Amino acid sequence: MKPEIENLKAHMRFFELNSYQKGLALDEFYKLIDYVTELEKLSQPPVSPGFISVSEQEPPHNTELLAKSPTGVVHLCSWRPAYNIFTCQAKSESSWDWCWKLI
Numbered sequence: 648m649k650p651e652i653e654n655l656k657a658h659m660r661f662f663e664l665n666s667y668q669k670g671l672a673l674d675e676f677y678k679l680i681d682y683v684t685e686l687e688k689l690s691q692p693p694v695s696p697g698f699i700s701v702s703e704q705e706p707p708h709n710t711e712l713l714a715k716s717p718t719g720v721v722h723l724c725s726w727r728p729a730y731n732i733f734t735c736q737a738k739s740e741s742s743w744d745w746c747w748k749l750i
Contacts, residue, residue: 700746701742708725711750713750714745714746
């Protein structure tokens with residue numbers, strides 16, 4: 648992949664490239680665009696409809712909830728306001744990127 652990236656850099660700096668090198672540079676450019684698009688998708692948290700992020704709103708106390716972990720696993724639990732976590736979490740964990748839903 649190193650020659651393709653060098654061709655892309657040369658193409659961006661307006662160096663003279665032959666047709667083959669231009670083709671490689673464009674292929675690499677489109678790969679990079681696809682890669683950036685995938686990274687942008689990863690930076691947006693996949694929240695299902697109806698789930699509320701803990702960072703947006705604290706869950707209600709003494710109520711059974713569905714809690715969704717950052718990995719997508721859904722747990723039946725309740726909120727522990729003293730520790731700001733769900734009952735399915737360890738005390739040392741953060742719930743900042745978790746989501747919840749009333750049932």
